Amino acid sequence: MTTVLIADDQPMQRFGFRMLLESQDDMTVVGEATNGTEAIRLVDRHRPDVVLMDIRMPGLDGIEATRRIIATGARTRILIVTTFDLDEYAYDGLRAGASGFLVKDAQPEELLAGIRAVASGDAVVAPSLTRRLLDAYVHHLPPSATAAPRPEDPRLATLTEREREILTVIGQGWTNTEIAERLHLAESTVKTHIGRILSKTGTRDRVQAVILAYDTQLVTPA
């Protein structure tokens, strides 16, 4: 019997997880936490096999909670589950000692498989993340810069791969000179790209481009 602790600030999300897990006869939910501090406390008390850990929670977030739980030497495995698919928090989470990383829009079976995998000591990464993870290890560029957006938003349809890449790093808050340096380009090239991005997307300046990047989920909130 695999014991699971759910750490998520959204009641409905917890409810969904609990219902799903309790429907399996090899799993049981031993507790629910609504923030990082509570998660740490409940892990200490119940010693669950697995924690389903949300990243974004009020107060202590999931990453820091993961770090502290791992630091206690508990043999609890932590499976990070978040709404968003990319962002460097994924890597932070893994670095913090998490055994895996899944996205919330995964199929229930995928989630269950992930839990069983980490409970048995394996690591698991959402298929949608694997490519980014590899990319990040291959190039030492910003992780998200090498990855393509998944849900193809019409407003980004005419952008080339390179332009998406540039738009992504604009969305990280980089200046033109920074983009040029870190992408090994001339600043004039960066400007050319940005000019094309603005005209193609019908945006006025980089600020509106950043907003579009967020709206289309080319970049996602931390």
Added chain:
Amino acid sequence: MTTVLIADDQPMQRFGFRMLLESQDDMTVVGEATNGTEAIRLVDRHRPDVVLMDIRMPGLDGIEATRRIIATGARTRILIVTTFDLDEYAYDGLRAGASGFLVKDAQPEELLAGIRAVASGDAVVAPSLTRRLLDAYVHHLPPSATAAPRPEDPRLATLTEREREILTVIGQGWTNTEIAERLHLAESTVKTHIGRILSKTGTRDRVQAVILAYDTQLVTPA
């Protein structure tokens, strides 16, 4: 017996809703849609009493789907349910003919109560939204500009109300001159505010400020 259609692109979210609703003996789920187009089709086929409609879905979004369903003259009531608490989509949704608006982090009981309310012809607005709604009607400024962020992010802690307001409209992509015009300020005043915002938040320029605004959910993706 209240018949309900679930329209949400996230499988786990649908699963949670379905489990919750099926646990009630006066409700039944007659279908699940993963986007707006599908929702319209299933409403036409099943004529549910209530649609639980997510806003953000691939393809046709929940707002437009609501608009079209209402336009068909169907007596189906639509209850919009979204992850984010603010954004003007709330108002768009209500204008599109939705009977109510709830946030996903509501308690399950609140959700059930909301469904029963709209099924019986009442309108319902999440308590967390009521204040904004009022604010928006009182002043005729952009809705989000008059509202305060809920989950108090430490990075915004030192900002004054006015500064948050300015940061919000920066997050809308407005230029300094536009902000000055629409908020009836001198551009120099706008610059003063922005300067203070940047120094308080430790951000370098308005682009990074926008990113922070998204990360802290002061503004939310469309």
Added chain:
DNA sequence: TACGCCGTCGTACCCCGGTACTACACGGCC
């Protein structure tokens, strides 16, 4: 082959954004 798209780079120009001050009215509080 020739065309077009893409990615690269350059120059020149202008304006917006951000900085660095100063300043003052108002309200709350010691």
Added chain:
DNA sequence: GGCCGTGTAGTACCGGGGTACGACGGCGTA
């Protein structure tokens, strides 16, 4: 009364961002 935070406003300056060009090599394809 005097102080402080807040919101307002001004001037002066400079650098980065965006625009408008032109140019060229590589690559796929009609």
